[in-house]
Amino acid sequence: MTIEYSGTGDPARSLALLWRTRERPSRRGGDLTVARIVHAAIEVADAEGLAALSMRRVAERLGVGTMSLYTHVPGKGELLDVMLDTVHGETARPDDVPxxxxxxxxxxxRENFALHLRHPWLLQIATTRPPLGPQVTAKYEYELRAVDGIGLTDLEMDSVxxxxxxxVHGAVRGAVEAAQAAQRTGMTDAQWWQAHAPYLEKVLDPRRFPLAARxxxxAGQEYQAAADPHRAFEFGLARILDGIEVLVRDRDTTTGHTEPATDR
Structure with missing residues (x-):
């Protein structure tokens, strides 16, 4: 699987695109804009995968010449940054979460999990150098507010x-792979398990592998598959929140903070 990297474009041009500080009027390509180009690129990546994404493929989808894109977007590196920033604007950010x-x-x-299921190509972009755009920044601001005022330091808030x-990034990979496997093989996980389970029972010796067999x-009977990525996500999330709760409780004893962990 090819991995792309965000933040590879020219910094000045990427930031100008992300914040739309110097969007040029279109001289060719009709009503072509950065937004139209980016949405077409996202459609290509969603439908055909990141490997299919190129300036030429985006131009074909828009019905314009490839060179007309460069009037608005300098290259693929900058395009990837704006694509990332755009889709990160999709996550819901309600203020009244119980x-x-x-x-x-x-x-x-859960919003981040759903975002990756909608755009599986996100898993193919390394974002250790994230696009510093308005949507990514707004999303980070919202996520920090979730733990603001509960007694954590700034670094602890960022770490949480x-x-x-x-x-989410690790757990959703299994869900994406399961969905893609079903699409490409024409067989669901349940069908795959039903086909393989009877033969596995014949060859798996419970005396040699007692724990694996039991x-x-x-698990196989419960999941009707080798694994359940959604259940694994929820289980792991709950255990992570349990650990954070211990950290918050420790802070409570020293700061006197009284916000409850939940409304239970």
């Missing part, structure tokens, strides 16, 4: 948000 900070972090994690979103059989 459940205290724990409920807020749960809502954020990173911990939760990193869990636990694997229980």
């Amino acid at each position: 459940g205290g900070w724990r409920g807020r972090l749960t809502q954020i994690a 948000v990173t911990l939760v979103t990193s869990h 636990v694997g059989t229980t």
